Amino acid sequence: MKENYYLEPFIKKEDIQKKVKELGKMISEDYRGEELFLVGVLKGSWIFMADLVREIEVPLEVSFISVSSYVGETTKTSGVVRLLCDIDKPLSNKNVILVEDIVDTGLTLSYLKKLLEVRKPKSFKICALLDKPERRMADIKAEYVGFTIPDEFVVGYGLDYNGYFRNLPEISILRFK
Numbered sequence: 001m002k003e004n005y006y007l008e009p010f011i012k013k014e015d016i017q018k019k020v021k022e023l024g025k026m027i028s029e030d031y032r033g034e035e036l037f038l039v040g041v042l043k044g045s046w047i048f049m050a051d052l053v054r055e056i057e058v059p060l061e062v063s064f065i066s067v068s069s070y071v072g073e074t075t076k077t078s079g080v081v082r083l084l085c086d087i088d089k090p091l092s093n094k095n096v097i098l099v100e101d102i103v104d105t106g107l108t109l110s111y112l113k114k115l116l117e118v119r120k121p122k123s124f125k126i127c128a129l130l131d132k133p134e135r136r137m138a139d140i141k142a143e144y145v146g147f148t149i150p151d152e153f154v155v156g157y158g159l160d161y162n163g164y165f166r167n168l169p170e171i172s173i174l175r176f177k
């Protein structure tokens with residue numbers, strides 16, 4: 001990757017951990033006495049999902065679905081969401097929570113909501129660590145949101161630019177020189 005960028009610190013590791021704990025507590029309270037089926041959206045959500053499930057106290061299963069719409073050296077969506085790999089189990093009668101790293105234009109979640117709701121889950125909610133409402137193009141809202149952020153392209157904690165930076169433990173703003 002060309003080094004024409006720098007990273008501006010944005011959300012500290014400790015603040016992410018605290019927020020993930022809060023989200024886990026909220027979800028555990030809302031689903032007390034029930035079971036959960038969490039669906040992570042790959043690749044961005046895998047680190048968030050791994051931390052979130054360990055903060056949830058109700059019995060749960062985990063699955064993943066893989067989609068992509070930001071391709072190559074760009075911070076703009078292609079506008080076309082491609083299903084790369086589907087969930088391995090039926091959703092009927094399950095309390096589904098779709099777990100995302102970020103809602104930006106909302107096109108990914110809008111596509112996934114339509115795709116999954118027809119599979120007749122018992123309930124369907126969305127949990128996103130980050131929400132960037134200024135960029136919304138589709139009418140979609142997550143029930144559980146970690147941080148509402150401004151219109152900046154962010155990386156780290158699972159979020160990438162052209163495949164890189166997912167491994168960074170904190171979230172940073174990617175700025176170009």
Ligand SMILES: O=P(O)(O)OC[C@H]1O[C@H](OP(=O)(O)OP(=O)(O)O)[C@H](O)[C@@H]1O
Pocket residue numbers: 041042043044045067068069070071077100101102103104105106107108109160
């Ligand atoms: O609200 P939107 O504008 O649709 O953007 C959000 C989606 O974009 C990113 O995925 P990406 O297509 O980059 O794939 P990735 O998860 O593999 O990085 C991110 O992980 C979300 O799934």
Ligand code: HPA
Pocket residue numbers: 070102104105152153154155159160161
């Ligand atoms: O700000 C972002 N960062 C990384 N991936 C993304 N996908 C949509 N928005 C973003």
